[in-house]
Amino acid sequence: MGGDSQHPLGVPSGGGAGVAGARTGSERSGVNALDRWLARRIMQEAGNPPLRFALWDGQDAWSPEAEPAGRIVVRDRGALWAIVRSPELGFGDCYSAGRIEIEGDLIDVLYRAYRAMEDKASSSFKKSILGRLPRAGKNTPGGSRKHIHHHYDLGNDFYRLWLDKRMVYTCAYYENAEATLEEAQEAKMHHVCRKVRLEPGQQVVEAGCGWGSLALHMARHYGVRVRAFNISHEQVAYAKEQAERSGLASQVEFIEDDYRNISGKYDAFVSVGMLEHVGPDHYETLGEVIARSLKEDGLGIVHSVGRSRPSAVNAWLEQRIFPGSYPPSLREMMSIFEGNQFSIIDIENLRLHYAKTLMEWLERFDANVSTVRKWYDEAFVRAWRLYLGGCSAAFLSSSIQLFQVVFTHRCHNRIAHTREHLYRRAANGADWSFN
Amino acid sequence: MGGDSQHPLGVPSGGGAGVAGARTGSERSGVNALDRWLARRIMQEAGNPPLRFALWDGQDAWSPEAEPAGRIVVRDRGALWAIVRSPELGFGDCYSAGRIEIEGDLIDVLYRAYRAMEDKASSSFKKSILGRLPRAGKNTPGGSRKHIHHHYDLGNDFYRLWLDKRMVYTCAYYENAEATLEEAQEAKMHHVCRKVRLEPGQQVVEAGCGWGSLALHMARHYGVRVRAFNISHEQVAYAKEQAERSGLASQVEFIEDDYRNISGKYDAFVSVGMLEHVGPDHYETLGEVIARSLKEDGLGIVHSVGRSRPSAVNAWLEQRIFPGSYPPSLREMMSIFEGNQFSIIDIENLRLHYAKTLMEWLERFDANVSTVRKWYDEAFVRAWRLYLGGCSAAFLSSSIQLFQVVFTHRCHNRIAHTREHLYRRAANGADWSFN
Numbered sequence: 001m002g003g004d005s006q007h008p009l010g011v012p013s014g015g016g017a018g019v020a021g022a023r024t025g026s027e028r029s030g031v032n033a034l035d036r037w038l039a040r041r042i043m044q045e046a047g048n049p050p051l052r053f054a055l056w057d058g059q060d061a062w063s064p065e066a067e068p069a070g071r072i073v074v075r076d077r078g079a080l081w082a083i084v085r086s087p088e089l090g091f092g093d094c095y096s097a098g099r100i101e102i103e104g105d106l107i108d109v110l111y112r113a114y115r116a117m118e119d120k121a122s123s124s125f126k127k128s129i130l131g132r133l134p135r136a137g138k139n140t141p142g143g144s145r146k147h148i149h150h151h152y153d154l155g156n157d158f159y160r161l162w163l164d165k166r167m168v169y170t171c172a173y174y175e176n177a178e179a180t181l182e183e184a185q186e187a188k189m190h191h192v193c194r195k196v197r198l199e200p201g202q203q204v205v206e207a208g209c210g211w212g213s214l215a216l217h218m219a220r221h222y223g224v225r226v227r228a229f230n231i232s233h234e235q236v237a238y239a240k241e242q243a244e245r246s247g248l249a250s251q252v253e254f255i256e257d258d259y260r261n262i263s264g265k266y267d268a269f270v271s272v273g274m275l276e277h278v279g280p281d282h283y284e285t286l287g288e289v290i291a292r293s294l295k296e297d298g299l300g301i302v303h304s305v306g307r308s309r310p311s312a313v314n315a316w317l318e319q320r321i322f323p324g325s326y327p328p329s330l331r332e333m334m335s336i337f338e339g340n341q342f343s344i345i346d347i348e349n350l351r352l353h354y355a356k357t358l359m360e361w362l363e364r365f366d367a368n369v370s371t372v373r374k375w376y377d378e379a380f381v382r383a384w385r386l387y388l389g390g391c392s393a394a395f396l397s398s399s400i401q402l403f404q405v406v407f408t409h410r411c412h413n414r415i416a417h418t419r420e421h422l423y424r425r426a427a428n429g430a431d432w433s434f435n
Numbered sequence: 436m437g438g439d440s441q442h443p444l445g446v447p448s449g450g451g452a453g454v455a456g457a458r459t460g461s462e463r464s465g466v467n468a469l470d471r472w473l474a475r476r477i478m479q480e481a482g483n484p485p486l487r488f489a490l491w492d493g494q495d496a497w498s499p500e501a502e503p504a505g506r507i508v509v510r511d512r513g514a515l516w517a518i519v520r521s522p523e524l525g526f527g528d529c530y531s532a533g534r535i536e537i538e539g540d541l542i543d544v545l546y547r548a549y550r551a552m553e554d555k556a557s558s559s560f561k562k563s564i565l566g567r568l569p570r571a572g573k574n575t576p577g578g579s580r581k582h583i584h585h586h587y588d589l590g591n592d593f594y595r596l597w598l599d600k601r602m603v604y605t606c607a608y609y610e611n612a613e614a615t616l617e618e619a620q621e622a623k624m625h626h627v628c629r630k631v632r633l634e635p636g637q638q639v640v641e642a643g644c645g646w647g648s649l650a651l652h653m654a655r656h657y658g659v660r661v662r663a664f665n666i667s668h669e670q671v672a673y674a675k676e677q678a679e680r681s682g683l684a685s686q687v688e689f690i691e692d693d694y695r696n697i698s699g700k701y702d703a704f705v706s707v708g709m710l711e712h713v714g715p716d717h718y719e720t721l722g723e724v725i726a727r728s729l730k731e732d733g734l735g736i737v738h739s740v741g742r743s744r745p746s747a748v749n750a751w752l753e754q755r756i757f758p759g760s761y762p763p764s765l766r767e768m769m770s771i772f773e774g775n776q777f778s779i780i781d782i783e784n785l786r787l788h789y790a791k792t793l794m795e796w797l798e799r800f801d802a803n804v805s806t807v808r809k810w811y812d813e814a815f816v817r818a819w820r821l822y823l824g825g826c827s828a829a830f831l832s833s834s835i836q837l838f839q840v841v842f843t844h845r846c847h848n849r850i851a852h853t854r855e856h857l858y859r860r861a862a863n864g865a866d867w868s869f870n
Contacts, residue, residue: 115846173853174852308773308776308777309776310773329773330765330769331765331766331770331773334764334765335766337743338743338744338745338764338766341553342743343743343786343833343836344743344765344782344784344838346782347779347782348781349778349781352848353852398778398845398846398848401779403779410833411833412833413831413833415787417612418608418858419783419857422854423858
């Protein structure tokens with residue numbers, strides 16, 4: 001990538017070697033039969049999504065039998081070959097660089113594409129053209145720190161532009177269709193707290209605490225003491241400041257350290273949006289950390305992006321946005337629990353909630369895009385829009401899921417017999433009453 | 436087992452070769468140092484449960500440091516060796532034959548024993564004395580029919596003695612502590628129906644329908660048409676009679692056939708208490724059956740006894756009570772879903788509900804034991820009490836779990852966004868209103 005590595009997302013500019021070595025002014029050259037054949041082949045391998053596919057002469061090289069929902073335009077031959085060589089990485093990089101355009105609603109177009117690709121039973125697209133993707137980088141303590149720094153230390157100001165006011169960067173929970181993002185993030189935090197049945201005076205440990213919103217919420221609304229771990233320096237600094245400002249610093253301790261270094265015994269173990277960065281090789285270790293940290297009658301929750309079946313991570317997302325990330329299937333997640341004799345109490349899939357959360361983030365991002373453009377270049381803006389829109393589409397097409405897994409030690413019998421308490425209004429957090 | 440094979444449970448009588456080849460009047464002989472050493476060794480290997488362990492001289496060969504919750508009495512040397520040779524099978528058979536006694540509350544004593552065994556981290560009990568248990572018999576269509584006949588065709592009159600009036604032979608759902616068994620079984624059926632969001636006019640397929648209670652319930656309360664499969668001849672005959680009697684024969688079709696022969700397309704796939712009899716080797720096949728039977732926007736539920744981690748089945752239970760049975764861990768269950776690209780929506784663990792259900796069954800069994808004794812011998816009565824009490828204890832000690840797994844095809848997006856509808860009273864089934 002050479003000089004491009006300075007870019008915050010590693011996004012190569014127009015002619016970057018990272019995308020397509022030979023961009024030889026082909027946009028001015030004509031489109032030939034091979035180009036059109038490749039375009040048709042790409043769409044066939046993608047399961048024939050209901051989209052038009054045009055090349056740099058402006059003509060559709062492929063159009064669907066069904067009513068098209070939008071159009072993909074490849075602006076030069078190098079971009080076409082980049083898709084052939086590495087469909088996910090090539091598409092993402094060339095879109096970021098403005099060498100591929102998406103006409104129509106971004107999320108809808110990507111949803112149609114993902115859905116068609118998933119529908120294509122044999123998934124021959126990846127198998128024939130691409131082969132198996134390399135696995136994510138090693139999430140050793142040192143590797144994790146580098147990976148987390150890449151994404152989460154982009155700058156709090158950037159995230160403040162489009163997240164809710166509490167800076168919650170995980171799936172919200174929409175109790176009804178009218179809920180705003182702020183309300184849905186508040187509801188998500190209550191949902192998590194109710195699932196582990198927090199009570200005043202309890203000790204809670206949080207693994208991967210983001211900007212600290214959930215830790216502060218637990219302390220504020222449930223009267224618990226929290227030790228919250230995170231390896232992102234910027235996030236921890238922000239969270240500590242929030243704790244001071246809200247007078248909760250005596251209840252909430254933010255610790256810039258790896259989840260593997262959690263010590264002590266707790267009534268609840270909470271992890272929302274960290275598992276994606278842990279990697280399957282470390283699930284047993286995570287399970288051991290939880291097993292030694294959770295009191296005998298404690299409850300735990302792991303909230304994570306997941307899959308319906310084990311699959312390779314989208315190469316572009318993994319290399320440009322979330323290095324080291326891996327969303328596991330439930331079978332894979334069980335490595336955390338089965339080896340450590342936990343009893344799974346409850347699993348809920350909130351994938352459509354994350355699709356909606358991401359739509360709202362993208363809307364807010366777009367509303368503030370002029371500010372983003374002052375700080376970053378256009379490739380960053382396009383990459384970020386592709387990431388937010390693409391993830392929303394991936395949740396809509398069920399390419400990815402969102403699992404909340406509640407568990408306890410094997411022999412803990414003083415658990416709630418039903419889940420009705422989760423749906424009882426104002427049971428906890430009396431100051432929480434939007435409708 | 437020779438002549439003992441005629442017994443409905445295969446329970447050998449007092450001196451049966453199946454239990455202990457050499458029962459040479461040792462109850463009259465004294466207890467020697469080796470006997471006492473074996474007794475202590477057995478209790479050590481079982482994780483030192485808080486129970487006394489006495490031999491045929493009436494003396495405790497082992498007593499716990501903690502307050503004992505009850506006492507196990509081994510009445511002859513052959514029974515002691517039967518436990519050493521095959522802890523689960525030997526104990527179960529000798530208890531059934533009256534050669535082992537349990538003093539104290541049956542469920543509580545077994546709970547203490549199971550809990551201690553599970554606590555013993557290395558599980559060296561099974562490893563050192565027993566080795567790995569043989570796997571369950573093959574559940575091919577022919578094998579399944581034989582296995583199901585063994586248990587479910589014991590006679591409807593027998594089950595009528597101690598099940599609820601609707602003959603529901605699966606985990607009930609206690610919405611509150613005061614609910615009766617009848618109410619809890621009714622509530623379970625509503626809980627299942629709400630989870631798959633039944634609507635009038637829909638087509639439902641049920642795999643493993645027992646005596647037909649759920650199929651009739653769905654037709655009666657939700658106005659759906661049901662095709663219900665079961666390979667137990669006696670159960671299907673009973674279910675057909677119930678359909679006729681209740682005027683639901685035009686809505687519910689009971690079919691004496693294997694789940695593998697399910698045909699047609701359905702809005703809901705329902706299976707309550709069948710998976711235990713399917714066997715992991717056939718989970719992918721089951722998944723394929725569901726995948727081809729469920730409409731694109733259909734919902735499915737699989738309700739099954741499970742485990743926190745893969746483990747060998749209790750040898751006595753597998754050989755005497757439920758041949759071919761195997762309760763899977765969630766990881767193992769995922770073979771049904773992940774290969775067929777289902778999206779898991781919701782998993783709920785109801786293990787404490789099954790513990791309570793089994794307690795109620797045992798109470799009803801005991802209240803009617805004089806009738807059972809007219810039909811079967813004492814070994815049958817004892818075996819059945821050990822089975823009901825032992826399973827209740829196994830759920831209490833978390834040795835086994837009860838999972839309800841709700842799922843849908845990958846791309847079905849018109850699903851309920853929250854689970855609040857499950858806890859809304861009288862949303863469906865207006866005639867259902869106990870409190």
